[in-house]
Amino acid sequence: MLITELKAKETIASQLGSKVFVIFCHGCKEIRFPEKEADDLLEELTAAGKVTGSITTDYICDPDQLKLRLEKFAAAIEGADTILVASCGVGVQTVASMFESKKVVAACDTYALPGFQGVTPLEHDCKQCGECYLNLTGGICPLTACSKSLVNGQCGGCKDGKCEVDPGMECGWERIQKRLAQIGRLDALKAPIQIRNYATDVNI
Amino acid sequence: MENYTKYQLKAADELASVLSGVDDLFVVACNKCYKEYDTMVEPDLDAFLELAKAQGKNVTGAMRLDFLCNKTQTAKRLVDAIPEGTKNVFVVSCGLGVQTMAYVDELPTFAACDSINYPGHHGMALTKKRCDACAQCYLTTTGGICPIVDCSKSLVNGQCGGAKDGKCEVDPNKDCAWEKIQQRLEKQGRIGELTAQPVQVRDWSKVNFKVINDYVKAIRATRQEGWYGGIHPVEGKEPTEHLGLVRFPEPKTVVLPMSMHLGAPATPIVEVGDKVKVGQKIGEAAGFISAPIHSSVSGTVIAIEDRPHATRGTCLSVVIESDGLGTVHEDVKPNKPLEELSPDEIIEIVKNAGIVGMGGAGFPTYVKLKPNKPIEAVLVNACECEPMLTADHRMLLEFADDIIFGLQAEMKTVAAPKGIIVIEENKPDAIALLREKTAGLEGIEVLEVATQYPQGGEKMLIKRAMGRSVPSGGLPADVGACVSNVSTVKAIADAIRTGMPLVERVTTVTGKYIPNPGNFIVKLGTSAAELVAHCGGISAEDVTIKAGGPMMGFPQTTLDTPIMKGSNGIIAIDTDVTEPQECIKCGRCVDVCPMELKPLHFVKLAGASDWQGCKDMNIMDCMECRCCEYICSSKLPLVTMIKMGKNGVRGMK
Amino acid sequence: MRITELFDNGQFVVTAEVGPPKGIDASHVVEEAKEYLSGITAVNVTDNQSSVMRMGSLPACVMLKNAGLTPILQLTCRDRNRIALQSELLGAAALGIDNILCLTGDHTKMGDHPGAKPVFDLDSVSLLHTVCQLEKGVDLGGNELVGEAPKFAKGAVVSPCSDSVDAQLAKMERKVMAGAEYFQTQAVFDSEKFIQFMEKAKQFGKPVQLGVIIPKSAGMAKFMNKNVAGVHVPQEMIDALAADKERAKAGITGVEIAAKIIKECRPYCQGVHIMALGWEAKVPQLLELAGI
Incomplete structure (x- = not known):
């Protein structure tokens, strides 16, 4: 479930050929998709006579469904030298591997999302570090609640309980400290020195 | 299909050390996500319980939940679920479930699992392709092959010296991403583009959890107003509005x-x-x-x-x-003026005019006008949350006076002190007009609500306008509401003023x-x-x-x-040309269901003719709004299966 | 000379800090240090302070050492992973730098390369632990070092006037666990707060050097209050600085304030660390006024 924003118009324009087939993915639109901006872009390209066809659909990361959906656009795709895809990176890669000989242009950048937000993105993040620290921190994740992802305690940058990077963000370790005090588990702070293991990934 | 499930139990020795010194445990297990839905009961909870038992721990209770990270639903399920005497909560889930539990419950919360570390994000179909959400998509210049995810070093300026026989130095089974990029671009005759592009320097300043959290929260706060779930399909109203x-x-x-x-x-x-x-x-x-x-x-x-x-x-x-x-x-022929009509006379007029709910359901309106409970407000449903349709919108603009008259008639009939005309924010002209026309009319207000499907669902509307939940199996009158569609109200006005039936x-x-x-x-x-x-x-x-x-x-x-x-x-x-695939437990149907149901299970349960199971999961509360089917990443015919399940439940003895 | 030996001897240890230049000519840094800081125990050399790119700490340390001073190598975790940090430590030891101060470091976004990747592979605590490993002749990966193991005086920092003082104390305890032998504090302007902090910190049994900044003006004091974590200049000091601008500009007021704090706190700490921020020339005067 990724959030995207459209790249600068000039960046997209500089990559397009003379004939373009356009694919918009609304799959994760409930979280957000730059719908209006994308529609405006399509309108402009159409007005410029560049568009051989377009489809607005969802979940283009699913190659089987995408194939079925693109069947009726075979001629329009054939006639295009570029396929413009507004989606997250998975969608662009899926389209690119379906049309290996065509230039596929990514219309969007994702918002940086370092970790998993869950099936209902809300206020927690799991960085999927592979070595859960929550037992030592009262259930507040030090990797995502601390700008520096520190695992051994607060840095000196905390001011008024806020993070040095973003004064609008509560210091993660301040929260952890409070939580541990609240649940009577301040002893967790005496755990052995933590050193992160960056080799937990299942495939690299 | 790849298995991207998010957690695995911690190693037994680590769990043993976490368990030492704590007792009286309540265990909550998440039913996992992003894997093929092959079982309703994941084995991890039992494995943990066995381990706790072997340690001689007293387990006060255990429960399995779907999508623990869904805070609304998790909090609801946990009300009164944790027995007296529980001192610690253990959570079998990824870090999100643990964090959610830590927030909904004040007891010390422990993680029984580690997340599984996959670089990048998979899509909503479980293929091998992943996106790292790096915020600066490189795919255009790399032929659609991601240098961030596919290259072990995430290099953005070309191959390193470690590739051997086209394989990565880190994993000899893995193709070198830059080798693949080279081949793809050669095929497209685009090598020149790659070499000519400026030196790429990554921008790490965009990585900030808070920004993304605040952003998502803000979007959801503004889009999901007043009730849980719902969706925002393309409106498609421009051609006719x-x-x-x-x-x-x-x-x-x-x-x-x-x-x-x-x-x-x-x-x-x-x-x-x-x-x-x-x-x-x-x-x-x-x-x-x-x-x-x-x-x-x-x-x-x-x-x-x-x-x-x-x-x-x-x-x-x-x-x-x-x-x-x-x-x-x-x-x-015209009836007496409204002031002279008694409630019973109005009911008779409405009944004889054949007026029924014109929003689609077709429930006889006169029945609604004879509630057995006091009515506090008559709601005129002018949301028209259904995409593409603009009939109600035009009615509001062209028959505003009739609609207000019809509302007044209904208010008089059910003795409601309040009348609320509820309009979605995508109809600003109608909102302005009705506000102008109702200014100074006692008890009548125009309520602007978020454009969110199914805002016009009776229960959603009441929740949004009055903050009250119609109980499962109940009627609007149970919470003091009477809801009518715009066209229905107009038809009532016609029936009274001209005597013309529907x-x-x-x-x-x-x-x-x-x-x-x-x-x-x-x-x-x-x-x-x-x-x-x-x-x-x-x-x-x-x-x-x-x-x-x-x-x-x-x-x-x-x-x-x-x-x-x-x-x-x-x-x-x-025409939808997709074909249903296996459920991947993406949880999106649960996220959007305005009745707070778990639609994914109905596919399995109805498919297995498990009517009792359907009933236990409140299938009869489904109003068939189709949000789940709209959002389903596997394109499952959820509503068809739910209808089948409902029929099955109705047939139960 | 490791400054821990001085603490052990009960000496009141005075240190100050200098920042390497954004360029290759560090001669003025060395000259100033020679002129004004020769009388003190040791000189900290900052490591890309505030995430602003400068010459490295280690080469500047070597230059100071060659000029006859005792440098303390500051090492942050922001710019190097565990491999680079260990390698830097071995290099320092080889060049005769045996005083270090381990910090996590400001976030990259605070500095002049906000798009840089923040590393934070280790943090101050795990860095101290790593140093201890090296001292045992083993690296963090468990591999044996060849030949003699390095030996450092391992310092760390703590922020006594932080509004999160409990979290700071918890972190301090972890630093002690990890092998910190002495502490330098963030600048203190509130003696009472510092004394309260020391009441709690003394349980760790490690020497603490009082952090001191000479306030240059009321504006600077207000700026620090607003922007610098763990620093709070009381209103009466700001008023004193504002009362006579000329006097403040000449440094007289600031030196008086700093000296007063040192005097008040001296019985409770084991040394003082002066962050002169360009006013290195005032250090001798300050020490004299403080009676050191």
């Missing part, structure tokens, strides 16, 4: 089905050959939950027979050939494949085919035609069906 209502030409024949409402079909009271006039009753209500039918034209009854029907295959219908004169029946309505004809879309005032019984032909026909083959909107509309195999009391639109749209 500015087109004024047009009176559709008098049809030559009308086909009036005896069932245009919920409940028992009406009984025809005319015979073939009878002459009828406009507003003359031709079908008698057949019971308490039923409604009479009136002729919409003057002419001759030429047949009483089964005819195609938009929602139920075929239906006994009275077919009338119009004489084109539109002679109004003698019984149609013989016409407003309908939108639109869609990508309708050349000249529009909003029409149509005589009931007019053929959909005639309407569509008037709008230029259907401009392509293999399109889907629906009676109603894209969400709640009924797919039509023929246009040879009549416009009925609940017909708010005819649309011609793209």
Whole structure:
């Protein structure tokens, strides 16, 4: 479930050929998709006579469904030298591997999302570090609640309980400290020195 | 299908050390996500319980939940779930479940699992392709192969010296991403583009959890107003929202089905050959939950027979050939002024006019006007949350006075001190007009609400407007509400002021494949085919035609069906060519279900004819709004399965 | 000379800090240090302070050492992973730098390369632990070092006037666990707060050097209050600085304030660390006024 924003118009324009087939993915639109901006872009390209066809659909990361959906656009795709895809990176890669000989242009950048937000993105993040620290921190994740992802305690940058990077963000370790005090588990702070293991990934 | 499930139990020795010194545990396990839905019961909880038991721990209880990270649903399930005497909560889930639990419960919360570390994000289909959400997509210059995810070093300026036989130095089984990029670009003749591009330097400043969290929260806060779930499909209202209502030409024949409402079909009271006039009753209500039918034209009854029907295959219908004169029946005459009418008189007028819920459900309106509980507010449902349809919108703009009159009549009938006209924010002109017209009218207000489907669902509307939840199986009156659609209210006004029963309505004809879309005032019984032909026909083959909107509309195999009391639109749209795939437990149906159900399970349960299971998961609360089917990443026919499940439950002894 | 030996001898240890230049000519840094800081125990050399790119700490340390001073190598975790940090430590030891101060470091976004990747592979605590490992002749990966193991005086920092003082104390305890032998504090302007902090910190049994900044003006004091974590200049000091601008500008007021704090706190700490921020020339005067 990724959030995207459209790249600068000039960046997209500089990559397009003379004939373009356009694919918009609304799959994760409930979280957000730059719908209006994308529609405006399509309108402009159409007005410029560049568009051989377009489809607005969802979940283009699913190659089987995408194939079925693109069947009726075979001629329009054939006639295009570029396929413009507004989606997250998975969608662009899926389209690119379906049309290996065509230039596929990514219309969007994702918002940086370092970790998993869950099936209902809300206020927690799991960085999927592979070595859960929550037992030592009262259930507040030090990797995502601390700008520096520190695992051994607060840095000196905390001011008024806020993070040095973003004064609008509560210091993660301040929260952890409070939580541990609240649940009577301040002893967790005496755990052995933590050193992160960056080799937990299942495939690299 | 790849398995991207998010957690695994911590190693036994680590768990043993976490468990040492804590006791009286309550265990919550997440049913996992992003893996093929092959079992309702994941094994990890049992494994943990066994381990805890072996350590001699007292377990006060355990429960399995779907999607622990869904805070709303998790919090709801946890109310009173944790037994007295529990001192610690152990959570079998990824870090999100643990964090969510730590927030909904004040007991010390422990993680029994480690997350599984996959670089990058998979999509909503579980393929091998992943996106790191790096915020600066490189795929255009790299031929659609991601250098961030696919290269072990995430290099963005070309291959390192470590590739051997086209394989990565880190994992000899893995293709070197830059080798693949090279080959792809060679194939496309684009190597020059790669070498000519400026040196790439990554920008790490965008990585910030807080920004993304705040952003998502803000979006959800503004989009999900007042009630849980819902969706935001493409509105598609632009083609018709500015087109004024047009009176559709008098049809030559009308086909009036005896069932245009919920409940028992009406009984025809005319015979073939009878002459009828406009507003003359031709079908008698057949019971308490039923409604009479009136002729919409003057002419001759030429047949009483089964005819195609938009929602139920075929239906006994009275077919009338119009004489084109539109002679109004003698019984149609204005009633006393509203001030002089008693509630019972109004109910009688509404009942005799054959007025039913015109939003689609077709529930006889007079029944709603006789609530057995005090009513605090009459809500006029002017949300028109259904995409593409604009009939209600045009009604608001062109018949505002009638709508206000109808609302006042309803308020008087049910003795409601308040009347609230609820309009979605995507109709600012209607909101402004109604606000202007109701200014100074006591008890009446116009409420602007977020554009969010299904805002117009009765229960959502009441939740949003009054902050009250209609209990499972209950009625709006149970919480002091009476809800009517805009067209219904207008019909009540007509019935009182002119005495004309319900013989016409407003309908939108639109869609990508309708050349000249529009909003029409149509005589009931007019053929959909005639309407569509008037709008230029259907401009392509293999399109889907629906009676109603894209969400709640009924797919039509023929246009040879009549416009009925609940017909708010005819649309011609793209046909869905997808094929259902296995459920991947993405949780999106749970996230959007406004009734807070877990639709994914109904597919499995109904498929296995487990009606008791369906019932236990409150399948009967489903209002078939189709949010789950819309959002389903596996394109499962959820509503079809749910309907099957409901039938199964109804058939249970 | 490791400054821990001085603490052990009960000496009141005075240190100050200098920042390497953004360029290759560090001669003025060395000259100033020679002129004004020769009288004190040791000189900290900052490591890309405030995430602003400068010459490295280690080469500047070597230059100071060659000029006859005792440098303390500051090492942050922001710019190097565990491999680079260990390698830097071995290099320092080889060049005769045996005083270090381990910090996490400001976030990259605070500095002049906000798009840089923040590393934070280790943090101050795990860095101290790593140093201890090296001292045992083993690296963090468990591999044996060849030949003699390095030996450092391992310092760390703590922020006594932080509004999160409990979290700071918890972190301090972890630093002690990890092997910190002495502490330098963030600048203190509130003696009472510092004394309260020391009441709690003394349980760890490690020497603490009072952090001191000479306030240059009321504006600077207000700026620090607003922007610098763990620093709070009381209103009466700001008023004193504002009362006579000329006097403040000449440094007289600031030196008086700093000296007063040192005097008040001296009985409770084991040394003082002066962050002169360009006013290195005032250090001798300050020490004299403080009676050191």
